Amino acid sequence: MTALPDFRLSRWAPLAALLTTSVLLTACGSGGDDSGSGSSKPKSGGTLTFAVSSDAGCVDPQQSGSNESIYSVRQTVDSLTDQDPETGKVVPWLAKSWDINADATQFTFHLRSGVTFSDGSKLTAQVVKDNFDAVPKLGALGSLPQGYLSSVESTTVVDPLTVKVTFKEPNAQFLQATSTHSLGIESSASVKKSPQQKCSEGAIGSGPFVLKQYVQNQSITLVKRTGYDWGSALWSKKGEAYLDKLVFKVVPEAGVRAGSLQSGQVDAISSVGRANEAALGGGQVTLLRRANPGVVFGLGVNNSRPVLKDAKVRQAILAAVDRKQIADTVFPTGTQPATSVLAHTTPDHTDLSADLALDAAKAKSLLDEAGWKAGGDGIRAKDGKKLSLTIAWFPNAATNQPALELVQQQLKDVGIDVVLKQGQVSQFATTLQGGDFDLVWSNVTRADPDILRSSFSSKLANFYRLPASSLDTALSGQAATTDAAKREQLVAEAQKLIVQNAYNVPVVELQTQLGVSKKVHGLAFDSGSRIQLHDTWIG
Amino acid sequence: MRRYVIKRLAQAVGVLWAAYTVSFLVLNFLPGDPVTAMAGAGMDSGDVDPARLAALRHQYGFDKPVLVQYADYLGRAVRGDFGDTVSTGRPVTSTLADALPQTLQLTGAALLLAVLLGGGLAVVATYTSRRWLRQLLLSLPPLGVSVPTFWVGLLLVELFSFRLRWFPAFGNDGLQGLVLPALTLAIPTGALVAQVLAKSLLTALDQAYVETARAKGAGRWRVHLRHALRNASLPALTVVGLLVGQLVAGSVVVETVFSRDGLGRVTAAAVTAQDIPLVQGVVVFGALIFVATNLLVDLVYPLLDPRIVVASDRGASFA
Secondary structure, eight states, X not given: OOSSOOOOOOTXXXXXXXXXXXXXXXXXXXXXXXXXXXXXXXXXXXXXXXXXXXXXXXXXXXXXXXXXHHHHHGGGOBOXXXXXXXXXXXXXXXXXXXXXXXXXXXXXXXXXXXXXXXXXXXXXXXXXXXXXXXXXXXXXXXXXXXXXXXXXXXXXXXXXXXXXXXXXXXXTTHHHHTTSGGGOBXXXXXXXXXXXXXXXXXXXXXXXXXXXXXXXXXXXXXXXXXXXXXXXXXXXXXXXXXXXXXXXXXXXXXXXXXXXXXXXXXSEESOOOHHHHGGGTTSSXXXXXXXXXXXXXXXXXXXXXXXXXXXXXHHHHHHHOOHHHHHHXXXXXXXXXXXXXXXXXXXXXXXXXXXXXXXXXXXXXXXXXXXXXXXXXXXXXXTTEEOEEEEEEXXXXXXXXHHHHHHHXXXXXXXXXXXXXXXXXXXXXXXHHHTOOSEEEEEEEOSSTTHHHHHHOTTSOOTTOOOOOHHHHHHHHHHTOOOHHHHHHHHHHHHHHHXXXXXXXXXXXXXXXXXXETTEXXXXXXXXXXXXXXXXXXX | OHHHHHHHHHHHHHHHHHHHHHHHXXXXXXXXXXXXXXXXXXXXXXXXXXXXHHHHHHHHTXXXXXXXXHHHHHHHHHTTOOOBOTTTOXXXXXHHHHHHHHHHHHHHHHHHHHHHHHHHHHHHHHHOOOHHHHHHHHHHHHHHHHSOHHHHHXXXXXXXXXXXXXXXXXXXXXXXXXXXXXXXXXXXXXXXXXXXXXXXXXXXXXXXXXXXXXXTTOOHHHIIIIIIIHHHHHXXXXXXXXXXXXXXXXXXXXXXXXXXXXXXXXXXXXXHTTOHHHHHHHHHHHHHHHHHHHHHHHHHXXXXXXXXXXXXXXXXOOO
16 A cells, blocks of 8 residues: 555554664674675675565555565565656666657557566567556556556557557546556566565566565565666666675564564664664664655644634644654654655755744734634634534544644644544545545545645545636646647646645655665655665675 | 264354354444555546446445345355455465464464463463462462563564574564464463463362372372362363463463464455455354364363253353
8 A cells, every 4th residue: 555655553563662772782782793884895695584574465466565575575576667766767678769749649659579487478569469458457456557547548569569548538647657666567478467466476576586486474585587688777787786696585564573673683674763773873784764755744624614614724734734843753864854745855846834833923813814713712603613524534544643643733733623533444545435524534646746646636536626717727737738848837837826826735755764774775765655675785 | 972962062153153143343433445455556547437346346246235245245255155365365264274274283282382381381380389489380370361462472572582682573584473462462361371270280289189188198289289289270271261362362462472374464465455255254264263162171071070961951051
């Protein structure tokens, strides 16, 4: 679930942290037998052991939504394109070049020759067509690729190495979508398997690593693909990967992951929360951080609620939230307060921090103007009705509850009463669809600004019940242009409209934080804040 | 005796049916269904086709009236078929069967440790004539019962894995990986055994037959073990029936702390994903284990204490 980014909720994480800080810090001083941080010259060979927090029960990249699974299964497939995490620019991978028509309805990819899958079969235009044609049959777990291809009309083979994808309506996001693991290309034999079979056996891909063994809830073992020679344009090493073997161990408990890394039982761990940072600060470990691109964590507003239909009330909430306090007290070190509805790592992000500054006086006067007058108990009221709102939230991250308790306190300071209502993670989608919420704590990870259209266009699912407005025009416009400058300008306009009208209350960016042993080098984030391990080596 | 056995069997079947029905009702009263939950991942790319959701619901039978679903499921469940899990599409029974050996290993080792440690403690505490030692030993079980399992687990991992590096911190590999989780699970269980056994041993030692045995010249150890322990073990045996349930429940926590595969992990995952068929399978399976052990205990009673069957055959209720 990328929509529900998954550091597992861990009830005893704070306790584990207490234990590990008190005991491990002393252990660090005495255990100096490690071979130092190693040489700076890359070398091949070795095994990387990586502890992740959960197993989603599926090792098919096209059907994986959880970061904890994507870290491993991503390595087994290549995509048509790759996306530079620094610039957001899409670069060649399996496709050496591509053409897009003017209204972004036709995408033609020119494939690289000589690419083979791990079953020996060759990459051809027909294989790409087979992949895209099979996506609608993937079932519920295939919702990510299905979304990317939702308005597809046809995929046609132009010649053995040229494939054309045609959409019914403009779909500029598709180019970035081809860089994701969800549209990773699998061999034709793999595509013919049933979705369940692909889940349990894994996909046959052309990636730098091959799935060797999958033990549910325990481990995923990958080995190097020998002869690999078609890496992404972004990678520094040509040819095969450095590492011989990758072992992903499932270790649900955050404190155990941290201790295992510190004691050398694993080389890297995922989902390091604030509580475990201190324990890992002994000098043997590097903490890698990157904000997830996409819609930041914030309050999704049900714009059809009578109270929230009033823009002044929404804007008052926007001004009453102290983003910095929340980022600094609850989230891992380095987490940034929201500067727009999009995280700063999303292409075409616009800095709107001036509009998102804390201004309690402004919030109060906006509420006064809207007719909500301060009452004796500090809570505002209008026509005898208290200004009370419910925030629905789901325990998919340990940070949710403390963050929302702060929001609750901050809103109370300007006279808004907030009730926090916890639901089951599995009810998240139902809640959004049903629309029975005032405010909902949510975020979405996606490295393309088109996520704004999926989330806020009144013409699509419109979970946040926005009224039709000029925002729709900007959102449809950016989906229909291939001109980078024009798209950036439209995306900027959309961000401004969303923030200034407070259709959403952005709060804080979600940051992915990994703990990596000092002897591991070249472990880098990709554009979606997941990892690529082709360039990784141990020294 | 036959009437006693039949009565106990009928009760066992009744408990199983009730567990099935209650869990079915509770799961169906929950808002949302697993198909929508899975499609929630689709938030990344916007909307999910409602027609496809409907097709999936149909595939799993979630679109039928509740009573029809209940009858369908119950009919198949009686034949041992709990359907397929929603999250992986594998049959529920084989998912459980795969997880069972690891949990049996864990709970078996824990039960053995619990009986040895708990029983040993009770016997020594009641045998010793040193007051301070008895007081010390008897104060351990309440402590063992009250400390949270996950805390004990984390403490053991911290000491024996991270610091001393004697045992691995996670995984199902071999006997080495079994030591810490089994010990963690054995502590609260053993404490309970010790509490019950110590109490009934003390009661037994006050009985007239102990006096008689002593008068006949039996040694202290002999009186303690042959006479008192044998009679005192009956209440402890009753507790063992309950302990099995406690062990299975404890495995949810222990398997998570120690990253072990098994029924506990399957349960935790199934609940989080609202995987109705799997949760249902887990509930019924848990009830089955519980019922089977208690049935076994009920059937062993008469062998230890013949008065029980006599009472039951007269129609008097013993439970």
